[in-house]
Structure formats: C-alpha cells, structure tokens
Amino acid sequence: MxxxxxxxxxxxxxxxxxxxxxxxxxxxxxxxxxxxxxxxxxxxxxxxxxxxxxxxxxxxxxxxxxxxxxxxxxxxxxxxxxxxxxxxxxxxxxxxxxxxxxxxxxxxxxxxxxxxxxxxxxxxxxxxxxxxxxxxxxxxxxxxxxxxxxxxxxxxxxxxxxxxxxxxxxxxxxLTAVAHFLDWEAEELRVGPGTRVSLLTSPGFDAFLRDALLPLCVGGTVEVAGSGGVPVGAALAAWLEERAVEVLHCVPTVFRTLRSAGLTAGSLPGLRAVLLAGEPVRAADVAWWRGLFGDTKELVNLYGPSETTMTKVFHRLTAEDAVAETVPVGRPMPGVEIRVLLAGKPVTGAIGEVELRTPFPLGGYLDGSAGGFREGDRFRTGDLGRLREDGVLEVLGRRDQQ
Structure with a gap:
C-alpha cells in the first residue's frame, strides 16, 4: 500500500x-x-x-x-x-x-x-x-x-x-512506511470491515497511527478508551467487554493488569487477538494467558523502534514461549531484514547489536544527527540481541543500559 x-x-x-x-x-x-x-x-x-x-x-x-x-x-x-x-x-x-x-x-x-x-x-x-x-x-x-x-x-x-x-x-x-505495516496487520490478523480495534495510545506516540489508521482503512471502528488515562485491571476488562473489542494493542505493563481482573475462560468473548509492543514480554505472561484461553485468543509479540516506523518483527506466542528463558520477538515482516552485529559483522547465535533494514528509505532525525541510521534504509537499534539458527530474534537488553 x-x-x-x-x-x-x-x-x-x-x-x-x-x-x-x-x-x-x-x-x-x-x-x-x-x-x-x-x-x-x-x-x-x-x-x-x-x-x-x-x-x-x-x-x-x-x-x-x-x-x-x-x-x-x-x-x-x-x-x-x-x-x-x-x-x-x-x-x-x-x-x-x-x-x-x-x-x-x-x-x-x-x-x-x-x-x-x-x-x-x-x-x-x-x-x-x-x-x-x-x-x-x-x-x-x-x-x-x-x-x-x-x-x-x-x-x-x-x-x-x-x-x-x-x-x-x-x-x-x-506514510509509505505506515502503509507497509497496515497491509501486514490487516492480512496477518484478519482485520477487516466491522473489526473493533482498541486505541489506548496517546497521540504523542507513533503507535497512535497504527491504532487509528488500521481500522479506518479497512472499514473497522476505532474504539477509544477515554481521556482519563489508560484503563487497567478490572476497568480495562469491563471496557473491552462493553465495547466488544476484537483486537487489543497495548504494552505488556497494561496487559499484566488484567491478571487482577478475575478473568475466566469465558471472559472477553469478543476479543480474538492481543498485540504487545514497547516492552519485553515475560514467559509468565504467556503461561497465564494461554492457561486461560489456550489458542482461542492470540497473543502476538511485536518489535520495532520508532526510527523504523513501528513494528518490523513479530512472533505469535505459543506454549513453548510460556517456559522460555527469553521470550523471542520473532521473525521479520515481509521486506524487512534482521542482522545482529558483533564488531560490525553479522553473527548468528551470538549476542550483538540488532540492526534492521526496511523496504523503504528512513527519514532520520529532525536535527540531522546520524544516530543509528545507516545507508538510508538501515538502523542500528542499540538493542542487544541474538539471532537464532532458525531465524528468530531474541532481544536481551540495551547496549547503553537505557
């Protein structure tokens, strides 16, 4: 698109x-x-x-x-x-x-x-x-x-x-880069006419574009939780049920508050997918959610810094991830390349800096500073990661401890 x-x-x-x-x-x-x-x-x-x-x-x-x-x-x-x-x-x-x-x-x-x-x-x-x-x-x-x-x-x-x-x-x-993401999520998560998508994000974060433009482009509805802050716990669960939200985007910290909401296997009947981004997902998160809902409500881990326009890597979380030492962020979206660099050279199985290549030119910083931008379409994230032999990426922290 x-x-x-x-x-x-x-x-x-x-x-x-x-x-x-x-x-x-x-x-x-x-x-x-x-x-x-x-x-x-x-x-x-x-x-x-x-x-x-x-x-x-x-x-x-x-x-x-x-x-x-x-x-x-x-x-x-x-x-x-x-x-x-x-x-x-x-x-x-x-x-x-x-x-x-x-x-x-x-x-x-x-x-x-x-x-x-x-x-x-x-x-x-x-x-x-x-x-x-x-x-x-x-x-x-x-x-x-x-x-x-x-x-x-x-x-x-x-x-x-x-x-x-x-x-x-x-x-x-x-917006070309945004369109690339919208195409991916609409197809991958079957977001289409009538789909109700949550908007919990402040306009000051680029994820607002994901939450707003995706349903607008496919004939869905943007469900806004309100101006009094992001609902958590029982309030979040009640809102999701009242509005029959089908696709929930949120950070893991907000997601975890649902553990105090007294959910059962019959809760949140309209919800079919939760997409987590912005923070590490824990194995305990996966174990709790899958223990309640099994495969009926997908849990998806997303990864990608604002510099590369939202998500560039994704992983559908499985029972295997519920006992993993590190929950992976997954494989690249179509057209995206992942490299892990150690001493400037790509490595597999070792820990190094995560670099992403996008299928479109990157805009860079407004002040003209280079930062992690390389060669127009590459960005070195500053994240430490490991690219497994099966092509799945694990993110393990920050180079600068940020």
Missing part, C-alpha cells in the same frame, strides 16, 4: 457506508462521513492559511482523538508533514518541540490552546479545530473524488522521543 492508498481506502469506506461508525469514544460516536467532513474542513483551512512561504510541518495539539485523526487525514491529503503531541506534556517539552519543529500551522482544540498558553509558536497560523469541525458539519462538504487517486507527495510525519535521557529528538517517518 502506498501512502496515497491510505487515503484511497479511507475514501472508499466513507463512500461505501458513510453512516457506519469510524471512531467511538465515551463522549461521542464519529461516523465515517462526519470524520471525513471534519478532515475536509481542516484540509481547506490548511490551504487557506498557506501563503507563499508556507507548506511546512503542522503541529497537532488536540486532546480529542477525532480531531487528531481528522488532522492527520487532512495533512496526508495536502502532502504536509504532521507532528501530533500529547497536550498534557510539561512546558519544557513544549518549548523544545516548538523550537525544533518550527511549525507553519498549529491545529488545536480547547485543551491544546490552554496547554500552548504562554508558548512561543512564532509565526505559525493557528487553526481552531472545534470551529472548523462545527463549520464542516453544517457545510457537509466532502466528495470522494477530492480524496482519491491524489498525486500529492508523502509529507510524512514527525514524532518526538520521550526525552528521558535528554532533549526530545524529532524522528521523521513516512
């Missing part, structure tokens, strides 16, 4: 059944048509505010996930880079991001405006997402031809690292 195919598929879903739910939150349900009209309004607002010297990145400062999704779609259609952020981030992080990104536009809702108060956004044009949304609902201006077969460039996106070890670093990514 190319970057424009994301828009083609989304437009096809809107045209096919505009009344179907696209996004469900505790506060409202966005139909496909409503979200499309919102995106059309934002796209027009971006074009109106461009001017002769504009066309640079768009900072997305919205707490409303529907507004974030609509802005992402609008930027993709305009060939503009977008940079979503968590509006709850501290002031120092706002300052660093604004200085490094230098946005031409800032799309914000009430929460974003409050967070940006006192911040220097330079000459960036501010777009009021709520005002655009209200106007779009009354104008009802959306045409499938305006969103299909577009010849716009891949403007990509920018996400910033956590900054826990220093100043946040902007990472450039491409």
């Amino acid at each position: 190319s970057h424009t195919k994301i828009l083609d598929r989304w437009a096809g879903q809107v045209e096919g059944d505009g009344r179907a739910p696209a996004v469900t939150t505790p506060d409202r349900v966005w139909s496909r048509r409503e979200l499309a009209e919102f995106a059309s309004g934002l796209r027009a607002a971006l074009a109106a505010g461009e001017g002769p010297a504009r066309g640079g990145p768009v900072l997305v400062a919205c707490a409303d996930p529907g507004a974030v999704m609509a802005t992402i779609l609008a930027c993709a259609a305009a060939g503009r880079a977008f940079a979503p952020v968590d509006v709850r981030q501290p002031a120092a992080r706002w300052t660093a991001i604004l200085e490094d990104l230098g946005p031409d536009h800032v799309v914000c809702d009430a929460a974003g405006r409050a967070a940006l108060e006192g911040c220097d956004t330079g000459e960036a044009v501010r777009i009021d997402a709520e005002a655009v949304g209200a106007e779009a609902r009354s104008a009802r201006a959306w045409r499938v031809d305006d969103w299909s077969a577009l010849g716009v460039p891949d403007g990509g996106y920018v996400y910033f690292t956590s900054g826990t070890t220093g100043r946040p670093k902007g990472i450039r990514g491409s």
Whole structure:
C-alpha cells in the first residue's frame, strides 16, 4: 500500500457506508462521513492559511482523538508533514518541540490552546479545530473524488522521543512506511470491515497511527478508551467487554493488569487477538494467558523502534514461549531484514547489536544527527540481541543500559 492508498481506502469506506461508525469514544460516536467532513474542513483551512512561504510541518495539539485523526487525514491529503503531541506534556517539552519543529500551522482544540498558553509558536497560523469541525458539519462538504487517486507527495510525519535521557529528538517517518505495516496487520490478523480495534495510545506516540489508521482503512471502528488515562485491571476488562473489542494493542505493563481482573475462560468473548509492543514480554505472561484461553485468543509479540516506523518483527506466542528463558520477538515482516552485529559483522547465535533494514528509505532525525541510521534504509537499534539458527530474534537488553 502506498501512502496515497491510505487515503484511497479511507475514501472508499466513507463512500461505501458513510453512516457506519469510524471512531467511538465515551463522549461521542464519529461516523465515517462526519470524520471525513471534519478532515475536509481542516484540509481547506490548511490551504487557506498557506501563503507563499508556507507548506511546512503542522503541529497537532488536540486532546480529542477525532480531531487528531481528522488532522492527520487532512495533512496526508495536502502532502504536509504532521507532528501530533500529547497536550498534557510539561512546558519544557513544549518549548523544545516548538523550537525544533518550527511549525507553519498549529491545529488545536480547547485543551491544546490552554496547554500552548504562554508558548512561543512564532509565526505559525493557528487553526481552531472545534470551529472548523462545527463549520464542516453544517457545510457537509466532502466528495470522494477530492480524496482519491491524489498525486500529492508523502509529507510524512514527525514524532518526538520521550526525552528521558535528554532533549526530545524529532524522528521523521513516512506514510509509505505506515502503509507497509497496515497491509501486514490487516492480512496477518484478519482485520477487516466491522473489526473493533482498541486505541489506548496517546497521540504523542507513533503507535497512535497504527491504532487509528488500521481500522479506518479497512472499514473497522476505532474504539477509544477515554481521556482519563489508560484503563487497567478490572476497568480495562469491563471496557473491552462493553465495547466488544476484537483486537487489543497495548504494552505488556497494561496487559499484566488484567491478571487482577478475575478473568475466566469465558471472559472477553469478543476479543480474538492481543498485540504487545514497547516492552519485553515475560514467559509468565504467556503461561497465564494461554492457561486461560489456550489458542482461542492470540497473543502476538511485536518489535520495532520508532526510527523504523513501528513494528518490523513479530512472533505469535505459543506454549513453548510460556517456559522460555527469553521470550523471542520473532521473525521479520515481509521486506524487512534482521542482522545482529558483533564488531560490525553479522553473527548468528551470538549476542550483538540488532540492526534492521526496511523496504523503504528512513527519514532520520529532525536535527540531522546520524544516530543509528545507516545507508538510508538501515538502523542500528542499540538493542542487544541474538539471532537464532532458525531465524528468530531474541532481544536481551540495551547496549547503553537505557
């Protein structure tokens, strides 16, 4: 899937059944048509505010996930880079991001405006997402031809690292790379029309693109847990059952809280797959889950840093992994190559640094620093790993102990 195919598929879903739910939150349900009209309004607002010297990145400062999704779609259609952020981030992080990104536009809702108060956004044009949304609902201006077969460039996106070890670093990514992942998960996990996919991720993390764009492109529904933080334990189990979520994406720390929810073999009847990423999975996690559900609810381990655009390696967890000393992260997705380097040379069976090669050029860091990027499509992750003789990768920690 190319970057424009994301828009083609989304437009096809809107045209096919505009009344179907696209996004469900505790506060409202966005139909496909409503979200499309919102995106059309934002796209027009971006074009109106461009001017002769504009066309640079768009900072997305919205707490409303529907507004974030609509802005992402609008930027993709305009060939503009977008940079979503968590509006709850501290002031120092706002300052660093604004200085490094230098946005031409800032799309914000009430929460974003409050967070940006006192911040220097330079000459960036501010777009009021709520005002655009209200106007779009009354104008009802959306045409499938305006969103299909577009010849716009891949403007990509920018996400910033956590900054826990220093100043946040902007990472450039491409929608072409996102499309590569979406194609894989839709086929591998049978995500299609009507599938309900969880969204527990903050807009400030690139996994938001996975959780939002996957169901939008295939005719599913994005199920948003709410703005009061990620539900855990019994609250998470209750939400999964109430919303009949079929595909759950989360980090292992959140997944483990379900152990206190009193689950039985008959719990979570709608759930059929849990995809874990961002942290190591433990053998005890696998043993507990499989002890309850066996093979009826898949547990999948995902691996891939933000620098290579989300997941690049995956592993369906089995009974063998429930007793493994190290739970593997698995084999590469189609088009991806894994190497483990020791003294700069590829090795098998020994511990070295994990390097990933992607089937598309990598965008690198916003500040131009090289970091682990090599040869345009390779990235040395800084993770220590071992490539087994059967081609399965185990990740064993960090070179820098981070």
